[in-house]
Amino acid sequence: MIWRLLKIIAGIMLLPVCAGASRAFYNLLITIKGVDQTGLFFLAGAAVYSVLYFSSLKFNFFYVLGHETTHAVLALLCGGRIKSFRVSSKGGSVSTTKSNVVISLGPYFLPVYTIFFSLVFFICGRFMSVTHEYTGVFIFVLGFSIAFHFLMTLDSLRTEQPDLVENGYLFSLTLIYLINLIILAMLLGLLFNKTGIVSFFTDTAAYIKSISLFIRSKIIKYKR
Numbered sequence: 001m002i003w004r005l006l007k008i009i010a011g012i013m014l015l016p017v018c019a020g021a022s023r024a025f026y027n028l029l030i031t032i033k034g035v036d037q038t039g040l041f042f043l044a045g046a047a048v049y050s051v052l053y054f055s056s057l058k059f060n061f062f063y064v065l066g067h068e069t070t071h072a073v074l075a076l077l078c079g080g081r082i083k084s085f086r087v088s089s090k091g092g093s094v095s096t097t098k099s100n101v102v103i104s105l106g107p108y109f110l111p112v113y114t115i116f117f118s119l120v121f122f123i124c125g126r127f128m129s130v131t132h133e134y135t136g137v138f139i140f141v142l143g144f145s146i147a148f149h150f151l152m153t154l155d156s157l158r159t160e161q162p163d164l165v166e167n168g169y170l171f172s173l174t175l176i177y178l179i180n181l182i183i184l185a186m187l188l189g190l191l192f193n194k195t196g197i198v199s200f201f202t203d204t205a206a207y208i209k210s211i212s213l214f215i216r217s218k219i220i221k222y223k224r
Contacts, residue, residue, distance in 0.1 A: 011170030016215070018174050020207030021181050024200050028185055032135065032192045041136045045143025053151045061089040063152040068092040070107040078103060108157070109179045111149040117141050118187045146184055150177065
């Protein structure tokens with residue numbers, strides 16, 4: 001009971017952090033050169049998948065494939081071996097000779113398709129001088145893929161990880177959201193604006209401080 005309460009408190013405390021990181025991420029988005037209204041491209045991509053998701057066109061097979069592949073890759077990186085690998089639109093499984101927290105929870109924190117598309121864009125940039133012309137398309141795909149990852153992760157947490165949800169649904173969601181946002185910001189920083197990574201973290205800290213002071217002032221005013 002105490003552990004669950006601490007998880008709830010931690011989840012509430014992470015909300016201002018998520019809000020500050022989201023605002024800082026938007027700042028990073030609009031600094032990307034090569035396309036106007038970068039933020040709109042990203043939001044459009046996220047909105048398109050959200051509409052598909054709530055229309056029951058979720059692309060379950062691709063999520064399961066990415067999810068189980070991430071389990072497998074992390075197991076290999078941790079020195080394990082793959083004994084079996086099964087994927088279908090209704091679910092999947094991977095059996096490995098090694099398991100730990102990183103292997104078990106990694107797929108929830110790593111937006112595998114977002115990372116994959118970023119890698120493709122980076123490789124194309126090495127061989128194609130016109131890659132910048134497709135920056136808008138790439139940003140749209142990033143928005144689509146991160147919405148895909150997050151919404152499908154919600155499904156996965158609810159149906160496949162009831163113990164994780166029971167011990168801290170709010171904490172789990174805020175932490176997953178925050179880590180995914182940080183990874184996405186780092187990918188964009190590496191691809192477009194290396195100094196933007198530093199700015200993202202400094203802006204996040206500044207926004208968190210501002211939000212915290214605002215909440216504090218409201219609490220003090222309420223107590224009076």
